[in-house]
Amino acid sequence: MSVPSVRIAKERIVNLLVTDRLQCAPGTAEDLSRDLFHTMSKYMEIRPECFQVRITRSDIHIKYTGEKY
Amino acid sequence: MGEVIVITSGKGGVGKTTTTANIGIGLALAQKKTIVIDTDLGLRNLDVVMGLENRIVYNLVDVISGGCRLKQALIRDQLYPELYLLPSAQTKDKSAISPEQMRKLLADIKDEFDYVLIDCPAGIEQGFKNAIAGAERSIVVTTPEVSAIRDADRIIGLLETSGIQKNELLINRIRVDMVRRGDMMTVEDVTEILAIDLLGVIPDDEQVVIATNQGEAVVGTDSLSGQAYERICRRILGEKVDIPDVCCPEGFLERIKHLFSGK
Numbered sequence: 001m002s003v004p005s006v007r008i009a010k011e012r013i014v015n016l017l018v019t020d021r022l023q024c025a026p027g028t029a030e031d032l033s034r035d036l037f038h039t040m041s042k043y044m045e046i047r048p049e050c051f052q053v054r055i056t057r058s059d060i061h062i063k064y065t066g067e068k069y
Numbered sequence: 070m071g072e073v074i075v076i077t078s079g080k081g082g083v084g085k086t087t088t089t090a091n092i093g094i095g096l097a098l099a100q101k102k103t104i105v106i107d108t109d110l111g112l113r114n115l116d117v118v119m120g121l122e123n124r125i126v127y128n129l130v131d132v133i134s135g136g137c138r139l140k141q142a143l144i145r146d147q148l149y150p151e152l153y154l155l156p157s158a159q160t161k162d163k164s165a166i167s168p169e170q171m172r173k174l175l176a177d178i179k180d181e182f183d184y185v186l187i188d189c190p191a192g193i194e195q196g197f198k199n200a201i202a203g204a205e206r207s208i209v210v211t212t213p214e215v216s217a218i219r220d221a222d223r224i225i226g227l228l229e230t231s232g233i234q235k236n237e238l239l240i241n242r243i244r245v246d247m248v249r250r251g252d253m254m255t256v257e258d259v260t261e262i263l264a265i266d267l268l269g270v271i272p273d274d275e276q277v278v279i280a281t282n283q284g285e286a287v288v289g290t291d292s293l294s295g296q297a298y299e300r301i302c303r304r305i306l307g308e309k310v311d312i313p314d315v316c317c318p319e320g321f322l323e324r325i326k327h328l329f330s331g332k
Contacts, residue, residue: 004251006258013215013262017222056264057226 018055029055036062071179074186074305075204077228079220081191083212084241087277088298089188090118092208095288095302097152101183104143107157108200109190110165116156120284121146130158130165133174153182163195168202175203184305193227201228206235208268212242213254221263237268239301244273256312269301270312 018029033053040046040062052063076089086107093105106129107115116122127142132155139155146152158165179185189200201207207228211221221238228236240259247253260267271277274294280287287295288302300310 006251006254009215009254010258010262013218016215016219017262020219020223021226057222057229 021055021057029053040064071182071185072206073175073179073204074184074206074208075189075201075233076186076208076210077189077197077200077224078191078210078217079193079224080211080217083210083217084271085191085210086114086118086188087281088208088210088239088241088271089115089186091286091288091295091298092302092305093152093184093186094119094146094149094286095298096184096186096305097146097149098289099302099306100151101306102151102153102181103184103186104153104155104178104182105186105188106155107188108171109157109188109196110161110163111157111159112190113157113159115188116144116154117284118281119146119154119286121154121156122284125156128156128158130161133166133170139174139178163190163199166199168198171199172203193223197224197227201231201233204233206237207233208237208239209263209265210239210241211259211263213240213248213259218254218259218262225263225265237266238263239268239271241271242273243270256314267312268304269297271297271301 015026019026022029022032024032036053037046037048037051040051046064050065054061054063076085076092078085086109089105093103096103105115105119107113108129109115110130113128116125121144124144127137129142131137132139132142142155144154144156146154175185187200187204190196209221209225209228211217225236238260240256243256244253248255256267256270272293274287274292276287276290276292277294280290286298288298289295300312303310
C-alpha cells in the first residue's frame, strides 16, 4: 500500500512553518538546533535524545528532560 | 457595545466571503443586529454572495471619504431584518482608505450593532491592514491544505503582533471520505499545527455552491454546512456547543454501529 498523502503533507507543512517563522532557509532550523545543543553541552551534560527544540510563532522552546539512569 | 470580528485567511479562495455571509446571516437569525463590511476594494464580492448586488448605491469608500452618510450606504437585507451590508467599492484600490480611517469608522458605528463582521481581502498588504484595524477578534479561515495552513500561520502571527489576541480557527471544506482514506489532514492535525482555539469545522458541501449560485445562504437550512455554520454562530454568541467529530478514521465498532443504525 502506498503512503497516505497526509503524512507527506504534514511533514511539508511542519518544515515550511519552521522556516517561515524563523525567516530562514530550509535546513537552518536543524543547524540552529545542533548549535543550541553544542552550546548547552558546554555547560551541562546532555544527551541528544533528551534534547529537543520547538519553534512556535513567538517562542523558541528548548526541551530538556533532565537526568536519567 | 458591539463586537468587531474580522474574517481573514491570507490565502484567497478558502471561503472568507462565504463564511462572512453565513455567520452574518446566522447572527441576524439569532436576533442580533449585525453589519457585514466588505473591505476588498476593487474586488467586491460579499454583495454577490448575499444576493444584494443590485441594491448598491454607495460604498465603503464613499462613507469614509465623506461622499455620503453611513445610513445612505447601508443595505438592509429584506430576508433578514437584523442584517446590514456595507459594500466595497469596485473601482477603487486598497490605498483609497487607511487603517486609521477604518478604526474611526468602526469606533463610530460599533455601538449601533451587536456584531460588526469584516470580510478581509486575501494577502497581507494594505487591504489586510485596513481590515484588521479596529477589530477585537478574528476568525481565521483555512482549508486542510499545505498552502492554506501556511498562510493561516503567517496571518495568525501578524494578528498577534497587531495586538489582536482572540483568534479562532475555522476549518473549511473538510472531506470526511478523504480524511478516512488518509488523504486529507484531520481537524486535529490542522488545529495542532496552528495552535489556536478551534471555532468550528465546515464540511465540503455542494449545497454551498448551489446556494451561492443563487445569492442565498446555507445557514438556516438543514444542509450539513448550514448546520455547521449555525453551531459556529451559537459559539460566537457564547454558547457551549460541541464540535461534532466528523473526521476520525472509523474504527471497527463504529462501522458496525453505522451498519445497524443505517446511517
